[in-house]
Amino acid sequence: MNRREVLKYGAQLAAVAAAARTLPVSAQTPAGPAGAPARVAPKGTTLLLLGTQGGPGINLARGEAGNAVIVDGQPYVVDCGYGTLRALVQAGIRPADVANIWLTHLHNDHTTDVAAILSHQMTGGRPPSTTVFGPFGTADLVKGAIAFFKGDVEIRIVDEGRSVRPDSLFKGRDLEASASPIEVYRDERVTVKAVENTHYPERAKARMPYRSLAYRFDTATRSIVFSGDTAPSAGLVDLARNADLLVCEAMDVAQHARLAEQARQAIAAGNENSVARHVAETHSTTEDVGKMAAEAKVKMVVLSHLLPGGNSDLPETAYIDAVRKHFDGQVIVGRDGLRL
Numbered sequence: 001m002n003r004r005e006v007l008k009y010g011a012q013l014a015a016v017a018a019a020a021r022t023l024p025v026s027a028q029t030p031a032g033p034a035g036a037p038a039r040v041a042p043k044g045t046t047l048l049l050l051g052t053q054g055g056p057g058i059n060l061a062r063g064e065a066g067n068a069v070i071v072d073g074q075p076y077v078v079d080c081g082y083g084t085l086r087a088l089v090q091a092g093i094r095p096a097d098v099a100n101i102w103l104t105h106l107h108n109d110h111t112t113d114v115a116a117i118l119s120h121q122m123t124g125g126r127p128p129s130t131t132v133f134g135p136f137g138t139a140d141l142v143k144g145a146i147a148f149f150k151g152d153v154e155i156r157i158v159d160e161g162r163s164v165r166p167d168s169l170f171k172g173r174d175l176e177a178s179a180s181p182i183e184v185y186r187d188e189r190v191t192v193k194a195v196e197n198t199h200y201p202e203r204a205k206a207r208m209p210y211r212s213l214a215y216r217f218d219t220a221t222r223s224i225v226f227s228g229d230t231a232p233s234a235g236l237v238d239l240a241r242n243a244d245l246l247v248c249e250a251m252d253v254a255q256h257a258r259l260a261e262q263a264r265q266a267i268a269a270g271n272e273n274s275v276a277r278h279v280a281e282t283h284s285t286t287e288d289v290g291k292m293a294a295e296a297k298v299k300m301v302v303l304s305h306l307l308p309g310g311n312s313d314l315p316e317t318a319y320i321d322a323v324r325k326h327f328d329g330q331v332i333v334g335r336d337g338l339r340l
Contacts, residue, residue, distance in 0.1 A: 045222040046070040047245055047302070050077075050087035052334040054249060054307035055279070056109040061310025063087055063336050064109040067247060069217045069224055071189040077101045077117075078215060078226050084113040085120065087336060096126040100185070102192070103134030104228030105199055105212035106141060115145035118170050122153060132172045133185065133192075135211040142172030177211035181239045191218045195239045197230035199282050214239055225298070229305060231281060232288045240296035245340065248289045249305035252314055253322055256285045283307065286319050290326030301327060304334040 048070055051063030058064075064081025068088070075093050077084070080101060088095070095117055103111055114132060121130060132142050146166045156162045175184050177196035185192040192215055199212035214236045216225045225240040227233075227248040240246050263277035284292070286303070293301045303319050316333040323331045332340070 043072055045219040045224070047224055047247065047340045048075075048091055049247075049302070049304060049334045049336060049338045049340075050091070051079075051081050051083050052304045052306055052336055053081075053109075053309045053311075054251065054283075054305040056107065057311070058082060059310040062306070064112065065104075065305050066113070067226060067304070068093065069190070069219075071217075071219050074099075074189055076190060076192075076217065078217075079104055079110040079228075080113040080117060081109045082112040083336075085116045088117075090337065091339075095120045095124055099130055101130065101132045102215055102226075103132065103138055103141075104197075104214065104226065105135060106137050106210060107229070110229075111141060114141065115148045118142075118145050118166065119149040119152060122149065122164075122166055122169070123156065126169070128169070130170050132170070133175055134172070135177055135213050136174050136209045138174050139172035142170055146170060175213065177213060179235060181216065181235070189219060192216065193218070193239060195235040197228050197236050198233040199229045199231070201281055216240065216243065227284070229282065230284060232284060232292060237292050237296045240292070240298055243296065243298045245300050245302055246293055246296065246298040247302045247304050247334070248293070249284055249307075250286045250289050250303040250319055250323070251279075251283050251307040252318060253285045253287055255308055256280060256283070279307075286322035287325055290323040293323070293327040293329065298329065300330040300332065300340075302332050302334050302340065306334070 048068040050066030050068060053059065053062035053064055063083030065079040066081050066084035066087060067078040068075045069078065075097055077098055085095065098117060101114065118130060132138055153166055175194055176182065178194065179196060181193045181195045183191060184194045194213045194215050197212050197214045212228055212230065214226060214228045214230065216223065216239050222245070223243040224245045224247065225243045227236055227246065229249055230236060259276045259280040263274060263280045266274040266276060289301060289303065301323060306319065308314055319333050320331045
């Protein structure tokens, strides 16, 4: 590492340590022996950030979108971008521990590791079944994942004497994209509500059945909301009312302005649809996040799905300061592996 990199990562570690010191002792996880996976807290509700980079694209600073809500030791995974499986193992969570996965939408930076998790559940031992919840297309995604590791399964049936077929274990469930929050899941630990967010513009929705969702997890001890990818969303604000934590995507204001200008130029040149226009119109800036958090009266904002994130040297203070223009609660810039 050169001096600049040492300073950069030293500052990032200091920021995470400072955030942890503000949490109650019960929310912090004791460290295990050097090199050992972090121990999963057996009681209570913990938010675990598995991947915090925004957008498809791989860098070595942050993994793609992934989270877990751990309730009394049981993990509920929310989004599965590239790196999620490894991040789970690093956190001390076995693939076999995961029985429910929730997808906010079907972009590949939120879904790539679904196949990886399911296939390793097949070969490593697992609970009776795993359900993947998400918007329209999720059931087909699970069928596609099973097709991806079909050869592996058939080889092991012949060569290892296995008999269980993946279609008896894994299923996908398409959820309604509702304008108002609706309950979509309940068990003895958690109640989950969902609402459609505004990640797709109306001009795109008119031509496709795919949608994007935000989720709220309510447990006996906490309420945690995941925005998913979204522009400012009235549905998300409604879902997040008085929540303890809002895990919200965040894009630097300056980057948003650059993309908006690129989109304007593309439209002027006759290109109505472009990546720049999609990102500029269907994601939230840090200032947008502050406005939504203030309106919803959440207690804490956790910034994730960061743009530019690990693709630049933008300091964490740049994200926080813009949120604080509108929100006076606690703001934490998420890091991979952070527990709250």
